[in-house]
Amino acid sequence: MKLRFGTGAILLLAGLMLSQPVLTQAQRQRPPEYREIMQAGRMEDPLAKIKAFEEIKQKYPNSVMMNSIDYLLVSAKIETKNSIDEVVKLQKDILAKSTGPGLITDYLTVNDQILRHKKADSFNKQKLVETIKKNAATGKKNANDAKILDSVPQQYRKRYLALSSTFDIQLATAYILAKNSVQAGRYLATFAKEGGTKDGEYFFRLGQVAELNGQKQKAFNNFFRAAGLEYKGADTKAKALYKKLHGNIKGFKEMLEKKLTELPFEPKHFTPKTKWQEKTALVELFTGSECPPCIGADLGFDGLMETFSNKYLIVLEYHLPIPRPDPMMNPATKRRADYYGAQSTPTTLFDGVNKLGGGGGKGNAESKYNEYAAEVERIIEKAPQVKLNVTAKLANDVVTATWSANKKLPNTEYHFVLVQKQEKYSGGNGLKLHKMVVRDFTTLDTPMKKTVLFNLSQSEKAAEKYLHDFEDQRGFKFDTIHNKIDRAHLKVVFFTQNKNTKEVLNAVICDVKK
Incomplete structure (x- = not known):
């Protein structure tokens, strides 16, 4: 922490x-x-x-x-x-x-x-x-x-309970101030052994210990890792040591920029423990580009998408104006937040019913990823209550999704989501790339209809109106609004959900083809 x-x-x-x-x-x-x-x-x-x-x-x-x-x-x-x-x-x-x-x-x-x-x-x-x-x-x-x-x-x-290990970081910091690298190192080792989050501060303190011991390369490595996690002052320390080690700062800026775009952890490779029975986990994240604690959750989800293919996992990210306005929000994200009563970010729901809260900075991303991955593995081991299929085509600026289900279930809602693979925008929390951004959402009143239409220009206009209405209501002005939909990188998600319990029964995803 x-x-x-x-x-x-x-x-x-x-x-x-x-x-x-x-x-x-x-x-x-x-x-x-x-x-x-x-x-x-x-x-x-x-x-x-x-x-x-x-x-x-x-x-x-x-x-x-x-x-x-x-x-x-x-x-x-x-x-x-x-x-x-x-x-x-x-x-x-x-x-x-x-x-x-x-x-x-x-x-x-x-x-x-x-x-x-x-x-x-x-x-x-x-x-x-x-x-x-x-x-x-x-x-x-x-x-x-x-x-x-x-x-x-x-x-x-x-x-x-996890706060207990944070005292070890504080003790290490105290001994660093006292120039006692031996004791500081011991407390950092205890912190790691007890499962403390290896965040920016942890690596920054390791760098200070190495610096006290005259270990320039080791100090640089740790300060650089802390800088990659955007810990305050770490980039300055890393840059100074880079100059001492190389005689100049040539290449440092590019090296740091690359580090900042990487995931701060190594996602695992997933192999099913049992034969997969076609159950796909649907994970919904309510997030905000102005929400600092959303960084850990967002990056944790990015890691999930590298670990699990779409047949095992589908991620939906809804942008909300929490704690401040977000230019990627739209009427669909508001309706879905109201559906669940989501009033804070980050809020995560696994198959509609399993809610995992909390987020944090970059340093918390790996622990959130591990927590999320364990829940996904638990879900996809189950047999699905229904099997689904969906295809989608874009023509004349309209996405037509055609779907099927192997059975009809009582008290079931049929949801269809228009998703953009990614959107570039640098908000207040510093994240520059936002993945699986929800652009529109519709629910069938009756499962008799086998096609669903998304008129992209209408979806854009609805989002634009929503954002401008928000500006008028709050006395706020966006620098830019992100209502435009990238036609080249769209997907459609189809999932069924129990009306009473809100449990997601199964989900499926497809690319939108031209």
């Missing part, structure tokens, strides 16, 4: 939210002070930040976000301190209020505040290491406490 600047706040807020009593629907709406809190949090000057949060406290004395406001106020005050003793004194207030999941996340948070402090290099190193070790010991103990884990909703427990 990455702990970058500001992530400690996110961890604490997650703990606070999970430890709060159940809120009413009205309470779940963003309170009026939310915007002011966000604006104050973005201020660069800690003194201005302190003043802003104190004014918010006075203005909203009964805020449902008071715990968060108090935390952010303390965090701003910590930024102004010059010694670790002053920082630790303020942190006592955070730890004293810890409850539920916060008994894990708050110890990660306070360690992060120390390690990322702008004056951490000048802190007393012995005191720094002792403090990090003490907090890590308590946090690890709490992460394995059954009573504390009982306060975490079931769907989040696996993630909270």
